[in-house]
Amino acid sequence: MRILVFGMTENPGGVESFLVNYYRHIDKNKIQWDFLCNSHNPVAYEDELVRNGGRCYHITARSDNRQKYQQELDTVFREHSKEWSAIWVNVCSLANIDYLKVAKEYGIEKRIIHSHNSQNMDNWLRGLLHKWNKRQIGKIATDFWACSEDAAKWFYSGETLKKAVVIHNAIDVERMRFDEGKRKAIRTKYGWKDKYIIGNVGRLHFQKNQSFALDIFAEYLKKNKNALLVLVGQGEDERMLKEKADKLGIKDSVYFAGVQSDIQAWLSSFDLFLFPSVFEGLGIAGLEAEVNGLPTIASKRVIPEEVKINDSFCFIDLEAGANAWSEKIEELSSVERAEYSEVKKRFVEKGYDIDTETGKLETLLMG
Structure with missing residues (x-):
């Protein structure tokens, strides 16, 4: 099976380290990851990801050109969504959950949201978007993950918080x-x-x-x-x-x-x-x-x-x-x-x- 993973950027930071640590150790005969990247530049570890069978799909960032971003995002899912059994979105804020929405529209049944932070690190507008999407996420995602209890509380509330699963940021x-x-x-x-x-x-x-x-x-x-x-x-x-x-x-x-x-x-x-x-x-x-x-x-x-x-x-x-x-x-x-x-x-x-x-x-x- 293949899954689509969002969370790799050009900067080799904490989320990127978390993902590549697990990617190096998964059984790729059973499960393979593809990567959705909101940049047309190479992301961190891209050479290694591709060398090991992963495929990287690059799209324009929403903040750079919203229309182009939406068109490219839709194209990726229209052409490849039937290849993926799940989408796994790794983010520090719920300001943008478009990836999950489009995955739902294209029939990807398992839709995972994964919290990697415990507080707003963005501007006030993205903070408002986070609060709004926190109320909506239970209707869009099917699985609710977090790197810690604090990170779970930052993303989820009510029933979604009860369903939250802590995934350890395990280290090689x-x-x-x-x-x-x-x-x-x-x-x-x-x-x-x-x-x-x-x-x-x-x-x-x-x-x-x-x-x-x-x-x-x-x-x-x-x-x-x-x-x-x-x-x-x-x-x-x-x-x-x-x-x-x-x-x-x-x-x-x-x-x-x-x-x-x-x-x-x-x-x-x-x-x-x-x-x-x-x-x-x-x-x-x-x-x-x-x-x-x-x-x-x-x-x-x-x-x-x-x-x-x-x-x-x-x-x-x-x-x-x-x-x-x-x-x-x-x-x-x-x-x-x-x-x-x-x-x-x-x-x-x-x-x-x-x-x-x-x-x-x-x-x-x-x-």
Whole structure:
């Protein structure tokens, strides 16, 4: 059977990582995925998706040209809908549920909506659309999934919330484990051999709160002049963040790494992971950091409690302020990386190991 998956964009972010993690492990002799992409540019991991039998259908984004978007969307379904047993829509907002509506019109019986966030990260208009579609989604979708309980509450209410199924953002533990060779390679390449590196991976966007990360780092730099902050990712806040680093007088100790394909290598180069998001559905970046064994500091009451797998994962209130966060960094600076064998064991026990979770996902998709 084949299913149509929506959720891959040009940016290799959390949703994209979630999808490719599962795609690498599904039994493609039983089930194959095709991908609907709202961009005519290649999406993240597209070469790998196509190489493994997936087909990518590119359409114009609704925000770029609504008429062209509707025409291209209809064409894709008119020509291929009979090939798909299900559609699986992975989004952070219900502002646009057209994909599910068109799938229903073309007779695709299994229509899955999957929530990957817990709060509005868009403008006020998309926020209103989300609220409206939250009331309609029970009539359009047949299956209601979420990455966490908080993410389920953000998308669903009443009967749809009762039907919601939490799908773990499972990680390929082996693929993300600490790699000493890659650590040395990056540190040697950039001249960071003896640096204490604090890292963050994510879209440069107010949701991920890298602005506060700069405040925290400015405080910590007063305690440890040998520290370096590395931000992996790109986004609309990049210019603002660079200007802020300059104003804080820390720009020489902050490195903007841009989009990177080998996240394992960059995590391995870090000594601590900083995760100060203002909202998250679950936080796959934090899970990947834990797989790598990194001590991690995350936003309390923002990052769900279930993300804490290792003992060295700590929560602190955003309201506590930058100095309190910097003191927590100092406290964790002497904590060693978690041992891989223990990490693997805990991820399996908590249901976040991809090898043990893929079978459950296949059953739900084929149900």
